Amino acid sequence: MKMSIKVEDVSKRFITKHSDTETLSKVNIEFKPGEFICILGPSGCGKSTLLNIIAGLEQATAGRVTLNGKQVTGPGPDRVVMFQEAALFPWLNVIDNVEFGMKMAGVEPKMRRERALKYLKMVHLTNFQHAFIHELSGGMRQRVALARALTFDSEVLLMDEPFAALDSQTKMLLQIELQQIWLKTKKTILFVTHNVEEAAILADRVVVMAANPGGIKKEFQIQVARPRQSGDVDLAYLMNNIMQELKTEVEKVAKAEYDNDWDIQKNPILPDINDNLGSGV
Amino acid sequence: MIIWEVAYELGVEYFRLWKAYVFPSPIDVVKTLYGLVNDQTIIIAIIASAKRIVLGYAISVVLGLLVGLTIVKFKWLDENASPLILGLQTLPSICWLPFAILWYGLNESAIMFVIAIGSTFAVAIALEAGIKNINPLYIRAARTMGASGIKIYWNVIIPASLPAIVSGLKQGWSFAWRALMAGEMMSATKGLGQVLMVGRDLADISQVMAVMIVIIVLGVVVDKLIFGQIEQNIRQRWGLDRA
Numbered sequence: 001m002k003m004s005i006k007v008e009d010v011s012k013r014f015i016t017k018h019s020d021t022e023t024l025s026k027v028n029i030e031f032k033p034g035e036f037i038c039i040l041g042p043s044g045c046g047k048s049t050l051l052n053i054i055a056g057l058e059q060a061t062a063g064r065v066t067l068n069g070k071q072v073t074g075p076g077p078d079r080v081v082m083f084q085e086a087a088l089f090p091w092l093n094v095i096d097n098v099e100f101g102m103k104m105a106g107v108e109p110k111m112r113r114e115r116a117l118k119y120l121k122m123v124h125l126t127n128f129q130h131a132f133i134h135e136l137s138g139g140m141r142q143r144v145a146l147a148r149a150l151t152f153d154s155e156v157l158l159m160d161e162p163f164a165a166l167d168s169q170t171k172m173l174l175q176i177e178l179q180q181i182w183l184k185t186k187k188t189i190l191f192v193t194h195n196v197e198e199a200a201i202l203a204d205r206v207v208v209m210a211a212n213p214g215g216i217k218k219e220f221q222i223q224v225a226r227p228r229q230s231g232d233v234d235l236a237y238l239m240n241n242i243m244q245e246l247k248t249e250v251e252k253v254a255k256a257e258y259d260n261d262w263d264i265q266k267n268p269i270l271p272d273i274n275d276n277l278g279s280g281v
Numbered sequence: 282m283i284i285w286e287v288a289y290e291l292g293v294e295y296f297r298l299w300k301a302y303v304f305p306s307p308i309d310v311v312k313t314l315y316g317l318v319n320d321q322t323i324i325i326a327i328i329a330s331a332k333r334i335v336l337g338y339a340i341s342v343v344l345g346l347l348v349g350l351t352i353v354k355f356k357w358l359d360e361n362a363s364p365l366i367l368g369l370q371t372l373p374s375i376c377w378l379p380f381a382i383l384w385y386g387l388n389e390s391a392i393m394f395v396i397a398i399g400s401t402f403a404v405a406i407a408l409e410a411g412i413k414n415i416n417p418l419y420i421r422a423a424r425t426m427g428a429s430g431i432k433i434y435w436n437v438i439i440p441a442s443l444p445a446i447v448s449g450l451k452q453g454w455s456f457a458w459r460a461l462m463a464g465e466m467m468s469a470t471k472g473l474g475q476v477l478m479v480g481r482d483l484a485d486i487s488q489v490m491a492v493m494i495v496i497i498v499l500g501v502v503v504d505k506l507i508f509g510q511i512e513q514n515i516r517q518r519w520g521l522d523r524a
Contacts, residue, residue, distance in 0.1 A: 083422065104423075
């Protein structure tokens with residue numbers, strides 16, 4: 001049986017001495033088994049908070065998250081998380097890092113090694129199995145983290161901007177490989193990002209989040225053949241639509257952060273191309 | 282050595298600025314050292330001292346780690362006990378000697394107590410700081426991978442704070458070493474500190490210097506060979522030695 005995740009009326013408030021922010025307000029969303037969902041939103045819209053609540057790392061102020069009808073109360077290996085930083089342990093070498101989860105689960109050493117190698121192979125890093133973490137590049141570290149996440153054989157994989165800190169070439173390669181791995185393993189993947197292109201390339205469904213308070217704004221179904229790559233024409237059209245939705249939210253967040261006199265429309269550095277079409281001819 | 286010998290020749294023999302029992306010749310010191318080694322005085326002393334420090338240090342490490350872990354585990358203890366422990370650590374361990382002698386009398390236990398108390402708090406404080414400074418991401422990641430309770434301590438928290446723990450152990454060692462010498466000078470019947478005191482009692486400056494050299498050499502050897510190696514190993518593993 002495949003896992004389904006339901007987020008029901010989830011709200012989250014952060015109350016500190018000086019402020020009371022409602023980061024998430026009554027979020028309702030359901031993830032179908034085997035679906036690849038990207039959650040897209042401006043920074044500060046609560047998309048990472050939502051992921052952390054689903055992961056069980058943070059508690060919702062109200063509402064609940066259920067996995068196959070059972071309420072989520074804490075973190076667990078049935079919902080593995082990949083973070084923006086690889087979060088690998090520097091005191092272990094690559095293969096031991098990949099084995100970590102299985103060791104926690106009490107899998108016997110021989111079996112552990114076998115499975116770790118299988119997933120290291122999937123991310124093409126078997127040559128580096130005995131290397132230490134500091135010897136790896138950022139992209140390699142995320143590959144190791146991905147291999148480690150895959151060893152759990154969980155149906156659900158939560159990814160919190162895992163490629164955000166990588167250079168664009170590495171990012172492109174990993175996006176292609178993640179699609180291949182997803183097609184192979186058919187996991188339910190929840191992928192948080194602020195990058196419109198990344199969301200359009202990866203997802204079956206892109207969920208755009210609103211900011212202040214955070215909530216679901218609009219969903220886009222993306223039915224483009226895989227594997228997809230950046231520069232796809234069909235994607236460009238969808239990306240444009242998504243961008244329109246996102247822009248108002250980005251502006252909203254920026255307005256809350258900057259001084260009152262800031263305006264996205266005022267004093268644009270580049271003139272709008274529609275204003276002076278053909279004037280230079 | 283040459284400068285020392287020249288200073289001796291000029292200061293003691295030629296100008297007669299110092300008395301010979303104030304400023305020894307390096308040759309005399311080496312001779313005395315050789316004599317001490319030959320009649321096995323120094324060997325017996327080293328073995329006696331080593332026994333004490335190994336035992337005392339082991340006690341302090343176990344105690345220190347326990348105290349450190351307990352403090353980290355319970356927040357209210359941390360808030361209340363930390364200033365006290367910091368205060369106790371600033372107290373030089375030799376100040377515990379009168380206390381120890383009243384408790385245990387003039388014997389091994391008193392010296393052991395002084396050694397243990399001298400380094401326990403250094404170890405405890407280092408462990409506490411090490412655990413508090415762990416990157417929280419490690420713990421979050423470990424929790425999502427199903428680690429909890431004792432497993433998270435053993436597999437994540439302890440290894441993650443290992444660099445801090447080792448430097449704490451190293452500091453604890455040097456405290457223990459000092460405490461040992463102080464304790465032996467005051468109340469021992471054998472050991473390096475006692476041989477040093479005998480040198481003083483006999484006004485034999487050569488013996489005093491010889492024992493001082495032995496103490497320095499032993500301290501450096503343990504520091505470099507044991508702790509230096511461990512630290513080097515960890516730094517390499519973590520990739521810290523490549524700035």
